[in-house]
Every structure is written in structure tokens, then in C-alpha cells.
Amino acid sequence: MDTFLQQTINGLSLGSVYALIAVGYSLVYSILLFSNFAHGGFLVIGGYICYFALKSMGVSIWVAGFLSLLGAGFSAVLTERLAYKPIRERTNVTLYLLIASMGMSIVIENIFVIVVGGRFRALPPVIPTHPVHLFGLATTSAFDILSLLAAVFFLGALQLFLIKTKWGLAIRAAAYDLKTAGLMGVNVNLLISIVFFVAGFLAAVGGIFLSVRYTLYPQLGMITIKAFVAAVIGGLGSLPGAVVGSLILGLAEMLTAGFISSQLRDIVVFSLLIITLLIRPQGLFGKNISEKV
């Protein structure tokens, strides 16, 4: 029972970090209808900015975290401007965007391999990881609870932004129909930039927590595949779906690691994906898309 409770908390914590990544990815998908494979790159950028701000500038984690979130947000906007804008202005074939995003993910990863080297780096101990006893029922690390709280905070903030602000309304409108939103007077280019900024921003939060959990290296972005899987399980383009999918995935991963074998956790993750897609191809919360002929 102890292990179960402990792994559940760990799973929720890991799942909530996946949720931060999956939500950004899903947000971009809901507007532009393509899978942005460069999303993992934003996470790595965030992680490295945080690392170097802590190491060489000696600032506190709050300043470093802030810089990292802004940096990742702006590099996401830059990526969109450089690689995706010229393509989406010319055609509406989303396959080209998909391939360009694969290219960008290779570029970002290898810039880091060349500039800072491929070795593993540990973030300075800025986030407490000491064990915490939960009412004598289970023991978990403070880090797991902190990442869960941070994820809840940022997801809540995103929800407020989407519901209470004018730009949030515009984003929700564009998720229904980007072209019509443009006709109604929404500045589409600015809107897409804002969406990418938010996606990069949230990815960097996930990036900081993942680099504390697993250390930091240029290929850390590959972990976003799990977030993509979570977004697909929840239904592409659906934000609640992305969150629920991520939590399911985090729990499945940690419970497999705790009770069966940690080598099998990735296989379990991908089998969950396949099973979901077979039973409900549009994902848990996805819209049932039936094409008009």
C-alpha cells in the first residue's frame, strides 16, 4: 500500500510535467493542425537557459526560471517566424509544416550538441528534493510535490488566460476556425505568435522540472514524444484531453516501474496509445471528425 501511494504521487507529479508540455503542443495543434515536433527543442532551450543563468550569472532560481521561460517562449516565436510562417502563407498542406518541424527539432538539438557539448549536466540543487512524510502514510520527495503544484499553478493560469482575456477568446475562436477568426478582425499572425509563446513558455516549465529529474542533455527533448502520446490519447487539440492523457500516462509509467519492471514502462506507454487509438481513434476528448464530402 505504501509503495502504491508513493508511486501514485510520483506518477501524478510526472504526469503533471507531461501535461505542461502536452498542453502547449495541443494548443499549437488546435490552431495550425500540425504536430510540432520542434516542441521538445523549446524544452531543452528552457532547461539550458536556466542552467547557465544559475551557473554563470549566479542569480536565484526565480530569476533564472523567469529568464528561461521568456527565452523559450521567444525562441518558439522565432521558430514559427523562420520556419513555419513562410510555409503556412504559401500552402495549407500541413505535411510540409510537420517535416519542417522535424528539421527544426534536429537543428535545435544539434546546436546544443555543438555549442555546449553532449554531456549530461545536473542543475545546481535549487529545487529541494529532500524526503517528505505525508501524514505517516507515504514518503515522497519535496520535488515531486513542488512540480505537481507548479504544474497546477501554470495550467490554472493558462485556463484563466484562455477564458478571461480577449486574446484567450481569440485563441478559442481560432481553434474552431482560423480563417473565420481572421475575417472577424483577429490579427492571425500575432495570434499564432502568442500561441507559440505560450507553448514555449509552458514547455520551459516542464523542461526545468525534467532536467532536475533526469539531468540535462541535448536529447532531453525526445521525452516530448511521451507528451505527444499523452495529447493523442486525450484527443489532439483538446486541452483537458491533454491534461487527462498526461496524468494517465504518468500514473501508468510510475506504477509499471514500481510494480512490474522499469524497463517495461515505455512499452506500457506505447501500448496504452495503441489501445486507446483502436477503441477510440479520436482520443478521449477529441472531436469526432467526420469529413464532409
Place this chain on the structure above:
Amino acid sequence: MSGYTEGIIILLCINAIAAMGVSLLTGFTGIFSLGHAAYMAVGAYTTAILTVEYGVHYIPAILLGGAMAMIVAYVIGVPTLKLMGDYYAIASIGLGETIRLILENWQSLTRGARGYPGIEGYTTLYVSLGFFAVMAFGMFNLIHSRFGRAFKSCRDDYIAASLLGFNTARYRVLSLVLSAFYCGVSGALLGGFLSFIQPIMFDMIKSTELTSVVVFGGLGSMSGTLIGAAVITLVTELFRPISQYRMLIYGAVLVIIMVLRPEGIMGQYELGPRFFRMLKNRFTKESSEKEGEPS
């Protein structure tokens, strides 16, 4: 011929065979896959195990490797090809990684992540050229046949195709199975070329590379695919001395192609009379426009 040149030609044949398989699926049937390296892995491991442990002659072993990849693709394809677009792309990543993880963890059969050594070096120059010639001949005939037209109709408008009476679901699975055969044979030849295989050789980066070769050459052009495979293989060899920049350049090229010429080198044209006529028309059109400018 020096051993180095010979090695490059063998590698060219191997990459071209795999690229033809992916091209059939992505370029002609319009299904985007990011897990095709897994079929190469299935082919490579089947052939390696058959030749090393059961002493099977390499030619039937290679064909059986391809057949095994076909079986795996059929089992996977029937349920998952219901999915469209990005859903299948993500699912194919999952499938590819799952196959790789199974190979990595099935210690008793595949010797796990340390790799499978001691494969007989059966992929000589003539073997690889022979396989390439036969398979390229088969592929060019296939895409110009009734089946080829059915695949293209699935790509261009699958609703219209199914209204015309094509069983689109069946053609999509058939396309996947055939492309898995090409990738399986290519993987088997790769195993014989390197004498050593390892699950990590067939990871997502390899799958991405296969798909990018096809995109680079032109979606829907088999000769474009061959040109793309040749260019990418040679460029990879050329940049070997500065290998840390290799992947960076590779990614940048992918983005630049998508921005500047998303239809790839050849577009949908094949290298043939029609392509040259198109080129000729374009140049005569441009020159006549230039003549018209001053007035």
C-alpha cells in the same frame, strides 16, 4: 575499385531500397510514417538469426527477413491504418519504438542492447546491386500498374476513391506491407554489410531520415526518391570529417527545402520524357517572358 568506393555503392543501394519502400507509402499512398526503421530492424534481425543460428543460405534468409517485416506490418497495419494523418504518424512512432524496445529486451533471442555480432558479410557489391536492380524494376512497374493508380487515388482523395469502388482500407494496408518488405530487405542487407546490428541503429532518427529522403526527392516521384537517397547518402559521407555539424546541416536542409521548394527536387515528375518536356516548357516560357519585358 577501392574498398571505400565499393562500400559507398553498397550503402547507396541499401538506402535506396529502404527509401523506395517509404516512398511507396508516403509519396504514393499519402501515409506519413515515422517508424519505418523498425521494419528494417525486423528484417535485419530475422536474417541475422537465420544465417548465424540456423545456417540458412543468405538469399532465402534475406527474403524471409523481408517476409517477416511484411507479417509484422500486416498485423500492425490492419488495426492502425484506420487512423488518418497526424494520428497515424504519432502511432507509428509508438509502434516503431515498441518494436525497438522489444528487440532490446528480448535477451534470449536478440542478445539485447549490446547488439548481434558475427553476421556473415554476405552483402557484396554484386549482391546489393542485384537486389537493388530487381527491386527497383519491381517498384517502377508497380507504380505504373493498376495497383499504383489505386495507391495514388488513396493519396489524392480517398473518399472519391472509395466511391469509385476501390477498397481504400485494403490498399492502404497493402502499401504498408509492401513498403515493409522493402525496408526489411534493406535492413537485412545492412546487417550483412556491417556484420553487426544493434537495436539503437534503428531508432526514431533513422525513421526520420528515411522519411526526409523521400520528402527531399519529391513526394510522389520514385526517381526523385532515388536521387534524394543518393544525395543524402553522399552528403553524409562527404561531411564525415565534420561529423558534429552533419546532423545540424541535415536538419537545416530539411527546413530550407520545406520553405523554398516543398514539393522536393522532382515534384511529382518521374525522370523521363515528360519531365524534360516540362523543363523545356518552363525555360521557353521564361525566355519568352523576358523578351516581352522591355516592351
